[in-house]
Amino acid sequence: MVIGYSMADLSVELAGIRLKNPTILASGIMGSDKASLKKVADSGAGAVTIKSISKDPKSGHPNPTVVEVEGGFLNAIGYCNMGLENAKLEFAAVSSVGVPVIASIVAEDAEGFTYLAEEMSALEFSAIELALSCPHTPGLGLLAGQGTPEATFEITKRVCSKAKLPVIVKMSPNSLDLGEIAKSAVKAGAKALNMGNSLGPGMVIETKSGKPVLDFKVGGMSGPIVKPIAVRCVYDVYEATRGKVPVIGTGGVAKGLDAVEMIMAGASAVGIGTGVYYQGLNVFREVSREIEEFMKRRGVQKLRELVGVAHG
Numbered sequence: 001m002v003i004g005y006s007m008a009d010l011s012v013e014l015a016g017i018r019l020k021n022p023t024i025l026a027s028g029i030m031g032s033d034k035a036s037l038k039k040v041a042d043s044g045a046g047a048v049t050i051k052s053i054s055k056d057p058k059s060g061h062p063n064p065t066v067v068e069v070e071g072g073f074l075n076a077i078g079y080c081n082m083g084l085e086n087a088k089l090e091f092a093a094v095s096s097v098g099v100p101v102i103a104s105i106v107a108e109d110a111e112g113f114t115y116l117a118e119e120m121s122a123l124e125f126s127a128i129e130l131a132l133s134c135p136h137t138p139g140l141g142l143l144a145g146q147g148t149p150e151a152t153f154e155i156t157k158r159v160c161s162k163a164k165l166p167v168i169v170k171m172s173p174n175s176l177d178l179g180e181i182a183k184s185a186v187k188a189g190a191k192a193l194n195m196g197n198s199l200g201p202g203m204v205i206e207t208k209s210g211k212p213v214l215d216f217k218v219g220g221m222s223g224p225i226v227k228p229i230a231v232r233c234v235y236d237v238y239e240a241t242r243g244k245v246p247v248i249g250t251g252g253v254a255k256g257l258d259a260v261e262m263i264m265a266g267a268s269a270v271g272i273g274t275g276v277y278y279q280g281l282n283v284f285r286e287v288s289r290e291i292e293e294f295m296k297r298r299g300v301q302k303l304r305e306l307v308g309v310a311h312g
C-alpha cells in the first residue's frame with residue numbers, strides 16, 4: 001500500500017560531499033577540537049568547519065576579543081589557533097565526528113596555503129576551505145591583498161593543483177567585485193564558494209574611558225545585523241557564477257527563514273556562526289526543522305528547487 005504523504009528532502013550535494021541538511025557550523029565557533037565538533041554534529045549540523053589553522057600556532061589578539069553590539073558581535077580574535085602540527089593530532093581520525101568536516105586554513109601567501117592544504121589532505125577531512133577574507137588581521141586575508149580576483153585565482157589554482165580534497169573559497173562581503181572574485185575562484189578549480197566572512201572592520205568605543213572596547217580596537221561584524229548584506233552578496237555571486245558551483249551562504253543565519261532567504265538568493269547550504277551564541281546548539285536542528293516546515297507548506301519536495309528562486 002502506498003501512503004500518500006510527501007517528505008521534504010533537505011539533503012544537499014556540495015563539492016562532491018553529501019550533507020543530510022544544509023546547516024554548516026561556520027569556522028571559528030566551537031571548531032577548535034574534535035569533541036566540540038562531535039557535539040555540534042550530534043546537535044544536527046549537516047557539516048562542521050574547524051577553526052582556521054595556520055602553519056605555526058598563533059596566540060591571537062589580547063582580550064577583550066569579542067564584544068556584543070546591537071544585532072550581532074564584533075570580534076578580533078586574530079586567528080588564535082593551535083597550528084598545523086597540533087591540528088594533525090587533534091583532528092586525527094576526524095571522520096568519527098559523524099558528519100563531513102571541513103578544514104579551514106589561513107596563510108600569508110599561495111605557497112603557505114598550498115603547504116597547509118597538502119598536509120590537511122592527508123587527514124580525513126571532506127573539503128578544505130581557504131579563508132581569503134578576514135577583514136582585520138594584519139598579514140592575512142584582505143589586509144594581505146587576498147581578496148582580489150587575481151590573488152584569489154593564484155592562491156586557489158596553486159592549492160587545487162596539490163590538494164587531494166575539494167576546495168572551498170571563503171570570500172568577503174567587503175569586496176566590491178564579488179562576481180569577478182567568484183568567477184576567478186571557479187576558474188581556478190574551487191568546487192564551492194563560501195559567501196562569506198565577517199564584515200568590517202567596525203569599532204565600539206566605551207564612552208566612560210573614551211577607548212575602543214576591543215584590545216585590537218577594530219573587529220569583524222557578524223550576526224543578524226549583517227544578514228541583508230550577506231544575502232545580497234550571495235545573490236551577486238550566484239548571478240555571476242550561474243550556479244556553476246554551490247554557494248554556502250554565511251552571515252546572520254539563526255532561523256529557518258534566514259536560511260530560506262539565503263537559499264532563495266542562491267545558496268545551496270548555510271553557514272551558522274553567531275547563531276550558536278544566540279540559540280545554543282539547538283540552532284542546527286531548529287533551522288532544519290523550520291526549513292522543512294516551510295517546504296511542506298509550499299509543497300516543495302527538494303531543497304534545490306528553492307536555490308536561486310529570487311533570480312526569477
Ligand SMILES: Cc1cc2nc3c(=O)[nH]c(=O)nc-3n(C[C@H](O)[C@H](O)[C@H](O)COP(=O)(O)O)c2cc1C
Pocket residue numbers: 026027028029051052066073075077079104131170196197198221222223224226250251252253271272273274275
Ligand atoms: C568569534 C568568531 C571567530 C571567527 N573565526 C573565524 C575563523 O577562524 N576563520 C574564518 O574563516 N571565519 C571566522 N569567523 C567568521 C565566521 O565563520 C562567519 O563567516 C561570520 O561570523 C559570519 O557568520 P555569522 O553571522 O553566522 O557568525 C569567526 C567569527 C566569529 C564570530
